[in-house]
Amino acid sequence: MIGIVDFLVSFAIMASIYAIFSMGLNVHFGYTGLLNFGIAGFFAIGAYTSALFTAKMPTGALAAYVQQAFGLNMPFLLGVLFAAIFAGIVAVLVGLLTLRLSEGYLAISTIGIAETIRIIFNNERWLANGAQGLIGLKRPLSGIVAPQFYNYIYLLIVVIFLLLIYFALERGIRSPWGRVLRAIREDEIMAAADGKNVFHFKLQALALGAMVMGIGGALYAHYSAAIQPSVFEPLFGTFIIWTMLIVGGTGNNKGAILGAFIVWALWSWSTFAILKIVPVSFQTRAPYIRYVFIGLLLVVFTLTRPKGIIGEERQVSRF
């Protein structure tokens, strides 16, 4: 029984972290129509920033094995704050380069930028220990309960962040600013004709969504307490989040959260189901059935239900 509860708690933590990414993507794609295929890049920036800001510089024997550019030993919340700030700064730089391009080019550029960020972290050992990554990251409030119950505390922390982000985004999207974003998504030229600076609004949306993703990255880093560049590969860093948003519902934050929980449940629970069914000799390959499954899920939803399970509300502003 305890095993099941523990499993559900760790499931809920990861699903909530993915829900935060999914809401960040919703700001980009759902509300503004920006095709950001480089979520993994902002994920990595957030995770590494918070890790470097909160970790101590390695000393003694450890310093021979772990290299990092700096370690400021800051508290957890400051780490999360700087994660958001750095992800936002990178988003502004990316946006200045790519947001004037049309949507398809933006998508491909962002794949490339995310890969470049990952390759830099992988190769530059002085920055954050290269391919080995950083371990032993700070876990907030870890002193107050026994280690086996720590996940309950962390779930609470993640859910608080999830709710704060949800309410902040709902407020933002129902404001005049949010209406401009949706106007740009529907018809860029009309929005420009109405005197809105489309480029500036897109840049703001890109930065805001990226900051949310940066927070998600920081929460992931302090949960797993260890990060390496391989975490930020396009599959887990970007495309599973796209599937979550498309399945749950684009343009709806509740949909973004729902999609994250559904897809993560399918992904993490199907492993057990698959391993029960298939013969032992096939077990190393069986988990890849999930690739096919998630891929088909994305195709089926774009074909039959492009708005997702709960699509955008018709009226999002209350007068």
Next chain:
Amino acid sequence: MVELIVYGIVLGSIIALGSVGLTLIWGITNVFNCAHGDQMTVGAYVTLLFAGIFSKIGPLQASVGPFSFSWGVLVSFIPSVVISIGLAVLMDRLVFRPLRRAGAHPMTGFIATIGVAWALRGLVYIIWGADFHFYAEGLRGMLFLPAGVKLRTDEIFIMIVAWGSVAGVYLFLGRTKAGKALRALADNPNLARVAGINTERMLLWAWGIAGALVALAGILYGIETQLRPEMGWIFLLALFAAVILGGQGSVTGALVGGLVMGIAQQVSTLFLMPTYKPAVAFIIMILVLIFRPKGIFGRGKAK
């Protein structure tokens, strides 16, 4: 330096071959096909499958001339290309045509291609596993060319097949009626439609050509390096860069873009770690997009 440029031309030949189909589809439907890299992987692995079957036949076990692979591998090109064409047409029929019919935004198609890419890669993992595979074991023949350039004999084969296939496609596009219609469509879909060109039929041609060339590109890349399930996905970044450098729908542009990307990636190893190669392709691409958003051979109007 000379050596790196020669290696760049070998790599660029494979990129060029893979990017022709990508630019045709993009030109006609405005969809970037993210599954193109994984179609490449499938082409390479299907060849491996048939090579395994053909290796049971005595006469096919011998190596082809000075090259590392056997006649069995060479004969397997045929079923692999046929299956790849079938797969490409099937993808269009099952996924992209319904989306076109529904009047979906090209970006919806773009997202769907990612799902297709995942499904294909998952199948490759399930059928062949995550391990590396090779078409041939053992040493590979070397050629010592002037200026200290060492080239594998296989690389001569790669360039012959790549540019031979490209020449074939060029003849088709330039000399036949269907080819001309296809070029017109890729260059300006609306104008071509007004001129009475049957878009749906031409799209089948485009997917067929894309399927054939992408399978060959996958096989050649497999001969050059090794087969692994992520090979095509990683290669896709260079393909996109080549196609964007060349400009939407431009076959010539894709070929030039492919060579530029190949040479740039190899020459970059003089200054950077080889692991930065994919990043180099992308940085060039972004620079091109900033200074010449329509690509080198692009249409007048960026779309």
